[in-house]
Amino acid sequence: MMGELRLMKGNEALAEAAIRAGADAYFGYPITPQSEVIEYLMAEKPWERTGMVVLQAESEVAAINMVYGAAGAGKKVMTTSSSPGISLKQEGLSYIAGAELPCVYANVVRGGPGLGTIQPSQADYFQSVKGGGHGDYRQIVLAPASVQEMADFVKLGFDLAFKYRIAVLILSDGIIGQMMEKVELFDPIPRLTDQEVIERYPWATTGKKKGTQRRIITSLDLEAHEMEKHNKHLQEKYRLIEQNEVRYEAIQCEDAEYIFVAYGSSARIAQKAVQLARKKGIRAGLVRLITLFPFPSKALQEYCKKGVKGWLAVEMSAGQMVEDVMLAVKGCAKVEHFGRFGGVVHTPEEVLQAMEEKIIGG
């Protein structure tokens, strides 16, 4: 049976998906190009539809700390922002990682650094997959390439967040956030009742019943050896996620000699470049990353074994994801990077030309 079909902006699909995923709360702050998320939620009045709380915080810092508080109390919470706002949220995200709290948040990336531009970019890759805030931690990073995935990844994100007690980042950009596409919305999932929250999440602060242990949400341990133990536990969790949660899409890779690696809007442009290449008789393929952490290193290694002659990392940055491609293929073939940045979007022709010049002819 088909779900409800709608024509929506990526940001709106994300907001509608939050309501349908049974989120208990959204705490956010407006910033271009993602303000439609909170605008949609305020107009939609989810407190009447499902009882979901929506609050415009005084800052991004406050918003992520509201998420921290509500997530620690066992509820399904979400926030969204764009690059400069996400930088402000890093303090809270580090605490969320340390205290192992589940939450979903989205970064609709714009060009930077600094105030930058409001045009799309993928320059927050390092911040997203290598930590972002202080301390040794990772988060699951999902990279939607369509409005459909903006909606679907909210639901998937909450499932993964609660499975591993981790922050899940939906890393999109100004193109995916702003463009309109057909989207098939999943059927609403009811919010958990208070009693279900208490029963399902015994770690959450929901009020200490007499004769039971109190629950504490904290990231502090003044004893270094205890802190190391906690860090080891976190690292084991991240290794488990690397084993179980890798997601990618291989497009025309079966016989490919040359493979583009890309995610999000860059992947859609690279897919067009694959078509242009095939027309010219170049056996090109595309690995579209869906999870950026965990990174599909093993999949890339397998293609290496099949004799891929060269890899081109395509991203709207000066060269960030390309480092993970290099680490994955371990020198099996040439790896080059092609990117436009600062808010400029590359064309399929440019991408193909880069493959021809840097890999095939280089």
Next chain:
Amino acid sequence: MSFEEIVKPENLVYKKTELLTDKPLSYCPGCGHGTAHRVIMEVIEELGLEEDTIGVAPVGCSVLAYEFMNIDMTQAAHGRAPAVATGIKRVWPDKIVFTYQGDGDLAAIGTSETIHACNRGENIVIIFINNGIYGMTGGQMAPTTLPGMKSSTSPYGRDTHLMGNPLKITELVAQLPGTYFVSRQAVHTPAAVRRAKKAIKKAFENQRDKKPGLSFVEIVSNCNSGWKMTPNDANKWMEENMFPFYPLGDIKVDGNLINAK
């Protein structure tokens, strides 16, 4: 000798609330934190709210408050406790939520979160311990350090031309329409403790009864280590210097400003 051998049940005139754990407090002897903890926990016990209360612990000396308070607790990042408490209260509107914060936490890095939680009228309790100094980090100047007062970062005394003026955050939040009850108390004498307890009780009752707005109780306290005084001298200094600048008493009751000067 064991505790039971020293203290005969028939001689007991006071019993520690079960809402304090048995873990020895990490505070300096003479510090007001221990008494403040005790009073808050007694109030929660007396009102029968322990099964429905979630506390938010701060950074600084009282960062480990959750080790001593025998209820569900969340430790917040520096200054962010009012936002964390907002998040909890909004998704559990029937729970009792309070923050416990020092002056560096609440009146410096957390000024924005404090003012906005107060202004939104979040139905929570904020307990604000003001000892005019950063205790844990070794006695640096706080927003509440008095003019001329020495600290490790104002070693010749706070020069207000150079370092700015002390911030009377409690008077400030009392002006906001979102606060329902604002009071300033102390815990250095038995009489002061009784008055502080009364104010804290009022604050928690307001939340329990869903009175419209936030209840804010400042406790002017000492920091004998940071002030480099004996506990007795610190209390005397506090009475002579802190209380004239931070006068004790209720500032706003049932949403109305009182004693407007």
